[in-house]
Amino acid sequence: MTGNPSDAPSPPPTGAGNGPAVSRREFDALFAAVRTWGHWTPADRGAWNRVTPDHVRRAAALVRDGTVIPLARPWDTAAGPDNSRPALHFMSDLGDVEAPEPTTHKDFLAVDYHGKAVSHLDALSHIAYRGQLYDGRPAGELVDSQGARFGSVAALGPLVARGVLLDLPTVVGNAWLEPARAVHAEDVAAAERALGVTIGDGDAVLLRTGSMRRRRERGAWNPDAASAGFHVDALPLLASRGIALLGGDGDSDVRPSPVEGVHSPVHALAITAMGVPLLDNLDLEALSTACAEAGRHDFLLLVAPLNVPGGTGSPVTPVAVL
Template sequence: MSSNSADAPNPGPTGTGNGPAVSRREFDALFEAVRTWGRWAPADRGAWNRVTADHVRRATAGVRSGTVVPMALPWNTRPGPDNRKPALHHMTDLGDVEAPEPSTHKDFIAADYHGKGVTHLDALCHIVYRGQLYDGRTAHEVVDAAGARFGAVSTLGPLVTTGVLLDLPAALGIRWLEPGQAVHAKDIIAAEKALDVTIGEGDAVLLRSGHVRRRAELGAWDPDAASAGFHVDAVPLLAERGIALLGGDGDSDVRPSPVDGVHSPVHALAVAAMGVPLLDNLDLEALSGATAEAGRHEFLLVVAPLNVPGGTGSPVSPVAVL
């Protein structure tokens, strides 16, 4: 792994690169081990059923300074290696004065948001593994051209819980994880110790790899080809802790995938097996600074997806409140 520190080599998480490799048989066994099908009602809210009113009250009670930190990337209309389907934004009304007053300015926005350029939430209907959605629903029976009749983003509503920032670069004393670097279960445990934080039931876990900082300093690259993220061997620990939401400044998966024939294995495990929605493409740089200043890596997390009946997810603008 190359150095990204002016003072010392980057030790990175334990291990090197995106390995170890995982066979499809081993992955399928892991899928079965973390699967929570049949556990909750309503099933299409999946692991979000863990977040009760008591969880929300505890999360809000943890607010101290009242500092609000936004975590959404800017609306990105410029094509690049990490934005192959740029978002759209154009003006539809430039304020021409017509009686009666006042005049107006109006604009149009749109995005094919499931990619690398837009901060978004993945709903449970977004991921299909072996032809099935979460809870064993057959994909072709519940999803069609009109949208999804199970696991749609509209069933989730606003998501409010305790967020935990796993700030790996801060824990390791480096600037960022290099693209292609896997984060393992033992790295999560080490980060918890270094950051004095513990992931609990109903929490949202956000992984900071330093992706946004690296891009700002070195330029864009293709994160589909190489990005830091969780190795599949980290998922049983997250399942054991009972998380309700998973996200990061990438899309949670280390790339290249360590699993033969599965391009997004953490997506499959989290969404299709565990019923855990995902937050992709967060900007966690300001939150990293705010949590370091506060000396705490827990916060109130608020995510309000658009109410799109049948939608597979939504662009979002999450906020952390410390």
Template sequence: MNSSPHASPDNGPAVTRAEFDALFERVRSWGRWSPEEADRGAWNLVTPGHARRAAALVRTGTTVPMGLPWNTVSGPDNGRPALHYMSDLGDVEAPEPSCHKDFIAADYHGKGVSHLDALSHIAYRGRLFDGRTARDVVDAGGARFGAVSALGPLVTKGVLLDLPAVLGTDWLEPGQAVHAGDVLTAEKALGVSIGHGDAVLLRSGHFRRRAALGAWNPDTASAGFHVDAMPLLAEREIALLGADGDSDVRPSPVAGLHSPVHALAITAMGVPLLDNLDLEKLSGACAQAGRYEFLLVVTPLNIPGGTGSPVNPVAVL
């Protein structure tokens, strides 16, 4: 069943490119780290102390994965299906034991695969984070700056902004924007405080809506952050931003710019993004535990030159 998302004006207010460029300059953190550290961006904020404090949040040991199942089926939200096939069925003549093997691949920067966006993924006006000229450092061989291999594993405090739980709804409708005021309201309602080096995960109820009403094209309409939320998150010095969509509200409120939150987070602030997380189980686990902060572990694949990686992040309560 394919459901047409509810057309909503709630993605506004509209933002001009001039206003967006001024906002970009306001949150920009270029030059904050040394050239050797810059391709880790805001992940430089996370220290061993952050990992120790996050580990202290573990009480029950409940472990919640957030990665979507490997999706090989084409649909309105999976235009480039992942690949999975058997490459060895154990029927080749060879000494015992027989062996079964398979092959996987994915064009993962889409809507069907849970993945991490590295700093080489997004350029604005031809420049990557820290002012690197994209065409100078990204070519057919991959990225020589801001590659996912520079990031490594992240262990820090995660904060779930469960907006449907705060609002008493099943989900946010596609096209509904989350503003700075909504973030502050959610902090108060959920008893959390976003701080230095934290990972912020936004639940809109995307996959609950998909299960109830069917798939739609999130490139056309999705709930997510309005650009006016980004100065608050920059002020709090977050290290990672993620969502059950891709963090951007769509339609975009910025004329001529499809993914403005991507540009602000990745390119201006140096904050990697987690896209397409299944946050439904985490929502239930947090509600049961009565708390919305937890130990978060993100381990991207070590892909030299990669602009990101498929991931299965894990929250531990």
């Protein structure tokens, strides 16, 4: 496969392959059921407030052999079906200007990182539903051309927590989940049993669908048209466990969306209702191998976003330590 757009799988209609379509009314009821507005101080750190020094100490105790695994995809400067806005990288100093020793070499980086190609963190200002950010804050008043005055990535800071890998392809015995495959609540519970891990309070949950392996073996496709990810019915289970962070090798949402009129319902539920930031577009293949070899699927996870006042998120290289 060459990564041609024509190689992309034909997406099923909304709801097909994901279970019955979810109505907007049903979705709004689900939104209300998992909502944690008014629960946290400071509110714009959302569920990251769950993670206390005790959580960090317990997470650090998971380091046993010291294996360090970066989880970010390479900086992607090539346009393709999953990268409509390539990142920029060019040299700004080649050391060829006469100057005192030592000479220097410098480069310039720029990126429109929200999308399908860059590993990044979504802050709480990234998603509004029905005009409201997390905690019921009015998006139109708090996010403008100068940035976000509530829920910015700068308010989050770094996260050190217990990470849990839900390695669904390993559980079902396939190399990857096919695009448009929905991960339901029962799949999450089955993965916990099969992998011998239980999601708990303050955890960072990472979903591996195998999309990076599929991309390497089959070529790129348009993940906006079809991608494996969580169905909305998995969110009440994750909410009940008190998670602090959700992410994966996609953008957490199954696509096509199973919800009528809502293109990214998991984003709305996690970020806007639950106050749970999202990690998108990770490469979890090396972590999958390391977890299988170690015989466990929990680890220390470190996430350090850029300190961008007013930013709606940040490119990031999360690190797992086993």
